[in-house]
Amino acid sequence: MDKSKKQILTHAANEIRKGSLTAVYSANSGHPGGSLSIADILAYLFIEKMNIDENNPDNPGRDRFVLSKGHTAPALYAALAEKGFFPKEDLKTFRRGDSYLQGHPDMKGVPGVDMSTGSLGQGVSAACGMAKSAKIFGEDYQVYAILGDGELQEGQVWEAAMFAAHYNLDNLCLFIDFNGLQIDGDITKVMNPTPIDEKYKAFGFNVISIDGHNFDEIDDAVNQAEECKGKPTAIICRTIKGKGVSFMENKAEWHGSAPSKEQYEQAMTELGRLA
Numbered sequence: 001m002d003k004s005k006k007q008i009l010t011h012a013a014n015e016i017r018k019g020s021l022t023a024v025y026s027a028n029s030g031h032p033g034g035s036l037s038i039a040d041i042l043a044y045l046f047i048e049k050m051n052i053d054e055n056n057p058d059n060p061g062r063d064r065f066v067l068s069k070g071h072t073a074p075a076l077y078a079a080l081a082e083k084g085f086f087p088k089e090d091l092k093t094f095r096r097g098d099s100y101l102q103g104h105p106d107m108k109g110v111p112g113v114d115m116s117t118g119s120l121g122q123g124v125s126a127a128c129g130m131a132k133s134a135k136i137f138g139e140d141y142q143v144y145a146i147l148g149d150g151e152l153q154e155g156q157v158w159e160a161a162m163f164a165a166h167y168n169l170d171n172l173c174l175f176i177d178f179n180g181l182q183i184d185g186d187i188t189k190v191m192n193p194t195p196i197d198e199k200y201k202a203f204g205f206n207v208i209s210i211d212g213h214n215f216d217e218i219d220d221a222v223n224q225a226e227e228c229k230g231k232p233t234a235i236i237c238r239t240i241k242g243k244g245v246s247f248m249e250n251k252a253e254w255h256g257s258a259p260s261k262e263q264y265e266q267a268m269t270e271l272g273r274l275a
Contacts, residue, residue: 013043019078023094033254035075068123069148121154131172150182152193165204212237
Protein backbone atom coordinates (compact mmCIF):
# COMPACT_ATOMS: atom_id res chain seq x y z
CA MET A 1 0.00 0.00 0.00
CA ASP A 2 1.45 3.38 -0.95
CA LYS A 3 2.26 6.08 1.58
CA SER A 4 -0.50 8.50 0.60
CA LYS A 5 -3.18 5.82 0.93
CA LYS A 6 -1.89 4.83 4.36
CA GLN A 7 -1.96 8.47 5.45
CA ILE A 8 -5.61 8.72 4.40
CA LEU A 9 -6.50 5.54 6.29
CA THR A 10 -4.51 6.57 9.38
CA HIS A 11 -6.41 9.85 9.46
CA ALA A 12 -9.74 8.08 8.97
CA ALA A 13 -9.01 5.59 11.77
CA ASN A 14 -8.10 8.44 14.07
CA GLU A 15 -11.36 10.20 13.23
CA ILE A 16 -13.26 6.97 13.92
CA ARG A 17 -11.59 6.75 17.32
CA LYS A 18 -12.45 10.35 18.13
CA GLY A 19 -16.01 9.88 16.91
CA SER A 20 -16.41 6.73 19.00
CA LEU A 21 -15.28 8.49 22.15
CA THR A 22 -17.44 11.52 21.42
CA ALA A 23 -20.48 9.27 21.11
CA VAL A 24 -19.77 7.38 24.34
CA TYR A 25 -18.89 10.53 26.27
CA SER A 26 -22.02 12.34 25.06
CA ALA A 27 -24.23 9.42 26.13
CA ASN A 28 -22.28 8.79 29.35
CA SER A 29 -22.51 5.12 28.40
CA GLY A 30 -21.25 2.71 25.77
CA HIS A 31 -18.28 0.55 24.89
CA PRO A 32 -15.10 2.48 24.07
CA GLY A 33 -12.40 -0.20 24.46
CA GLY A 34 -13.53 -2.54 21.70
CA SER A 35 -14.58 0.38 19.52
CA LEU A 36 -11.04 1.72 19.53
CA SER A 37 -9.50 -1.68 18.80
CA ILE A 38 -11.42 -2.11 15.51
CA ALA A 39 -11.01 1.45 14.17
CA ASP A 40 -8.22 0.53 11.75
CA ILE A 41 -10.17 -2.41 10.32
CA LEU A 42 -13.26 -0.24 9.85
CA ALA A 43 -11.24 2.55 8.24
CA TYR A 44 -9.77 0.09 5.76
CA LEU A 45 -13.12 -1.50 4.90
CA PHE A 46 -15.27 1.63 4.67
CA ILE A 47 -12.77 4.08 3.20
CA GLU A 48 -10.64 1.81 1.03
CA LYS A 49 -12.17 -1.57 0.29
CA MET A 50 -15.91 -2.00 0.23
CA ASN A 51 -18.08 -1.29 -2.77
CA ILE A 52 -20.59 0.98 -1.04
CA ASP A 53 -22.22 4.30 -1.88
CA GLU A 54 -23.23 6.74 0.85
CA ASN A 55 -25.72 8.27 -1.60
CA ASN A 56 -27.31 4.90 -2.35
CA PRO A 57 -26.94 2.82 0.83
CA ASP A 58 -29.43 0.17 -0.29
CA ASN A 59 -27.80 -0.59 -3.64
CA PRO A 60 -28.43 -4.34 -4.06
CA GLY A 61 -24.98 -4.87 -5.58
CA ARG A 62 -23.11 -3.34 -2.65
CA ASP A 63 -20.70 -5.21 -0.43
CA ARG A 64 -22.18 -6.10 2.97
CA PHE A 65 -20.79 -5.50 6.45
CA VAL A 66 -21.99 -7.00 9.72
CA LEU A 67 -20.74 -5.83 13.10
CA SER A 68 -21.36 -9.06 14.98
CA LYS A 69 -19.97 -7.50 18.18
CA GLY A 70 -22.80 -4.99 18.07
CA HIS A 71 -21.97 -3.28 21.36
CA THR A 72 -19.12 -1.49 19.56
CA ALA A 73 -21.69 0.43 17.52
CA PRO A 74 -19.92 3.75 18.31
CA ALA A 75 -17.08 2.69 16.02
CA LEU A 76 -19.43 1.61 13.23
CA TYR A 77 -21.37 4.87 13.50
CA ALA A 78 -18.16 6.87 13.43
CA ALA A 79 -17.01 4.95 10.32
CA LEU A 80 -20.33 5.56 8.58
CA ALA A 81 -20.14 9.26 9.46
CA GLU A 82 -16.55 9.41 8.19
CA LYS A 83 -17.73 7.88 4.90
CA GLY A 84 -20.54 10.44 4.66
CA PHE A 85 -23.66 8.38 5.40
CA PHE A 86 -24.77 10.95 7.97
CA PRO A 87 -23.35 14.07 9.72
CA LYS A 88 -20.60 13.57 12.28
CA GLU A 89 -22.46 15.96 14.58
CA ASP A 90 -25.14 13.28 15.01
CA LEU A 91 -22.66 11.12 16.92
CA LYS A 92 -23.31 13.39 19.90
CA THR A 93 -26.90 12.10 20.00
CA PHE A 94 -25.77 8.50 20.63
CA ARG A 95 -28.21 6.57 22.85
CA ARG A 96 -30.55 9.55 23.29
CA GLY A 97 -34.21 8.62 23.27
CA ASP A 98 -34.89 10.77 20.22
CA SER A 99 -31.82 9.59 18.26
CA TYR A 100 -31.59 7.06 15.45
CA LEU A 101 -28.12 6.11 16.77
CA GLN A 102 -28.94 3.69 19.54
CA GLY A 103 -26.61 1.45 21.56
CA HIS A 104 -26.61 -1.34 18.98
CA PRO A 105 -26.80 -1.11 15.17
CA ASP A 106 -30.30 -0.85 13.69
CA MET A 107 -30.65 -1.65 9.99
CA LYS A 108 -34.08 0.00 9.84
CA GLY A 109 -32.97 3.31 11.29
CA VAL A 110 -29.32 3.88 10.39
CA PRO A 111 -28.24 4.37 6.77
CA GLY A 112 -25.38 2.04 5.87
CA VAL A 113 -26.14 -0.59 8.51
CA ASP A 114 -26.76 -3.95 6.83
CA MET A 115 -27.77 -5.95 9.89
CA SER A 116 -29.19 -5.20 13.34
CA THR A 117 -26.91 -6.82 15.91
CA GLY A 118 -26.36 -6.92 19.64
CA SER A 119 -26.97 -10.42 20.90
CA LEU A 120 -23.47 -11.84 20.56
CA GLY A 121 -22.95 -14.72 18.17
CA GLN A 122 -25.92 -13.97 15.92
CA GLY A 123 -24.39 -11.39 13.58
CA VAL A 124 -21.99 -13.83 11.97
CA SER A 125 -24.90 -16.17 11.15
CA ALA A 126 -26.60 -13.28 9.33
CA ALA A 127 -23.36 -12.63 7.43
CA CYS A 128 -23.30 -16.28 6.37
CA GLY A 129 -26.87 -15.93 5.11
CA MET A 130 -25.91 -12.88 3.04
CA ALA A 131 -22.94 -14.72 1.54
CA LYS A 132 -25.06 -17.80 0.77
CA SER A 133 -27.71 -15.59 -0.85
CA ALA A 134 -25.08 -14.10 -3.16
CA LYS A 135 -24.08 -17.61 -4.20
CA ILE A 136 -27.68 -18.67 -4.86
CA PHE A 137 -28.53 -15.62 -6.97
CA GLY A 138 -25.19 -15.30 -8.74
CA GLU A 139 -24.26 -11.96 -7.17
CA ASP A 140 -20.60 -10.99 -6.80
CA TYR A 141 -20.71 -8.84 -3.67
CA GLN A 142 -18.44 -9.59 -0.73
CA VAL A 143 -19.54 -9.99 2.88
CA TYR A 144 -17.36 -8.82 5.74
CA ALA A 145 -17.99 -9.25 9.47
CA ILE A 146 -16.17 -8.36 12.68
CA LEU A 147 -16.42 -10.64 15.70
CA GLY A 148 -15.06 -10.12 19.18
CA ASP A 149 -12.73 -12.70 20.69
CA GLY A 150 -14.99 -13.00 23.72
CA GLU A 151 -17.86 -13.54 21.30
CA LEU A 152 -16.18 -16.77 20.22
CA GLN A 153 -17.42 -18.23 23.50
CA GLU A 154 -20.88 -18.33 21.90
CA GLY A 155 -21.77 -21.69 20.37
CA GLN A 156 -23.64 -20.10 17.48
CA VAL A 157 -20.35 -18.70 16.18
CA TRP A 158 -19.12 -22.23 15.54
CA GLU A 159 -22.40 -23.35 14.00
CA ALA A 160 -22.00 -20.45 11.58
CA ALA A 161 -18.39 -21.46 10.88
CA MET A 162 -19.52 -24.97 10.05
CA PHE A 163 -22.19 -23.57 7.72
CA ALA A 164 -19.77 -21.21 5.95
CA ALA A 165 -17.22 -23.94 5.26
CA HIS A 166 -19.83 -26.50 4.22
CA TYR A 167 -21.25 -24.15 1.59
CA ASN A 168 -17.81 -22.97 0.40
CA LEU A 169 -18.57 -19.32 1.12
CA ASP A 170 -15.40 -17.84 -0.32
CA ASN A 171 -17.22 -14.49 -0.54
CA LEU A 172 -17.26 -14.31 3.27
CA CYS A 173 -14.39 -12.72 5.22
CA LEU A 174 -14.42 -12.63 9.02
CA PHE A 175 -12.23 -10.35 11.11
CA ILE A 176 -11.63 -11.59 14.67
CA ASP A 177 -10.86 -8.68 17.01
CA PHE A 178 -8.32 -10.53 19.14
CA ASN A 179 -7.58 -7.96 21.86
CA GLY A 180 -7.57 -10.59 24.60
CA LEU A 181 -10.03 -8.85 26.92
CA GLN A 182 -13.76 -8.93 27.57
CA ILE A 183 -15.96 -7.28 30.16
CA ASP A 184 -14.92 -9.75 32.89
CA GLY A 185 -11.21 -9.69 32.06
CA ASP A 186 -8.75 -11.92 30.24
CA ILE A 187 -10.62 -14.08 27.72
CA THR A 188 -8.41 -17.08 28.47
CA LYS A 189 -9.47 -16.96 32.14
CA VAL A 190 -13.18 -16.35 31.55
CA MET A 191 -13.72 -19.05 28.90
CA ASN A 192 -10.66 -19.74 26.80
CA PRO A 193 -11.42 -19.69 23.03
CA THR A 194 -7.80 -20.14 21.95
CA PRO A 195 -6.13 -21.33 19.78
CA ILE A 196 -8.43 -19.29 17.54
CA ASP A 197 -6.47 -19.89 14.36
CA GLU A 198 -6.33 -23.66 14.74
CA LYS A 199 -10.04 -23.86 15.51
CA TYR A 200 -11.01 -21.97 12.37
CA LYS A 201 -8.64 -24.13 10.35
CA ALA A 202 -10.31 -27.23 11.79
CA PHE A 203 -13.67 -25.84 10.71
CA GLY A 204 -12.41 -25.55 7.13
CA PHE A 205 -11.47 -21.88 6.90
CA ASN A 206 -8.61 -20.17 5.16
CA VAL A 207 -6.93 -18.56 8.19
CA ILE A 208 -4.61 -15.54 8.23
CA SER A 209 -3.09 -13.95 11.35
CA ILE A 210 -2.12 -10.27 11.29
CA ASP A 211 -1.47 -7.13 13.28
CA GLY A 212 -4.93 -5.57 13.23
CA HIS A 213 -3.47 -2.05 13.39
CA ASN A 214 -1.18 -2.43 10.38
CA PHE A 215 -2.79 -1.35 7.10
CA ASP A 216 -0.30 -3.21 4.93
CA GLU A 217 -1.10 -6.46 6.73
CA ILE A 218 -4.85 -5.82 6.64
CA ASP A 219 -4.69 -5.11 2.91
CA ASP A 220 -2.54 -8.17 2.18
CA ALA A 221 -4.88 -10.40 4.19
CA VAL A 222 -8.00 -9.19 2.40
CA ASN A 223 -6.31 -9.67 -0.96
CA GLN A 224 -5.37 -13.22 0.05
CA ALA A 225 -8.98 -13.82 1.08
CA GLU A 226 -10.19 -12.75 -2.35
CA GLU A 227 -7.70 -15.06 -4.05
CA CYS A 228 -8.68 -18.09 -1.95
CA LYS A 229 -11.43 -20.01 -3.73
CA GLY A 230 -13.74 -22.57 -2.18
CA LYS A 231 -13.18 -21.53 1.44
CA PRO A 232 -14.34 -18.70 3.71
CA THR A 233 -11.56 -16.68 5.33
CA ALA A 234 -10.99 -15.79 8.99
CA ILE A 235 -8.49 -13.02 9.62
CA ILE A 236 -7.23 -13.19 13.20
CA CYS A 237 -6.40 -9.59 14.10
CA ARG A 238 -4.11 -9.04 17.07
CA THR A 239 -5.33 -5.74 18.47
CA ILE A 240 -5.09 -3.53 21.54
CA LYS A 241 -8.25 -2.81 23.46
CA GLY A 242 -8.53 0.97 23.85
CA LYS A 243 -5.94 1.53 21.10
CA GLY A 244 -4.74 5.13 20.83
CA VAL A 245 -5.65 6.31 24.33
CA SER A 246 -2.89 5.70 26.87
CA PHE A 247 -5.04 5.12 29.95
CA MET A 248 -7.49 2.85 28.11
CA GLU A 249 -5.04 0.54 26.35
CA ASN A 250 -5.17 -3.09 27.50
CA LYS A 251 -7.57 -2.25 30.35
CA ALA A 252 -10.64 -4.48 30.66
CA GLU A 253 -12.43 -1.83 32.73
CA TRP A 254 -12.79 0.27 29.58
CA HIS A 255 -14.86 -2.43 27.90
CA GLY A 256 -18.10 -0.69 28.87
CA SER A 257 -17.28 2.51 30.77
CA ALA A 258 -17.72 6.12 29.67
CA PRO A 259 -14.92 8.64 30.27
CA SER A 260 -15.30 11.61 32.57
CA LYS A 261 -14.95 15.12 31.16
CA GLU A 262 -11.27 15.22 32.12
CA GLN A 263 -10.63 11.75 30.68
CA TYR A 264 -12.45 12.60 27.47
CA GLU A 265 -10.43 15.77 27.03
CA GLN A 266 -7.18 13.89 27.66
CA ALA A 267 -8.16 11.17 25.17
CA MET A 268 -9.07 13.68 22.49
CA THR A 269 -5.81 15.53 23.09
CA GLU A 270 -3.83 12.29 22.66
CA LEU A 271 -5.73 11.39 19.51
CA GLY A 272 -5.27 14.93 18.25
CA ARG A 273 -1.52 14.46 18.41
CA LEU A 274 -1.88 11.44 16.13
CA ALA A 275 -3.87 13.35 13.48
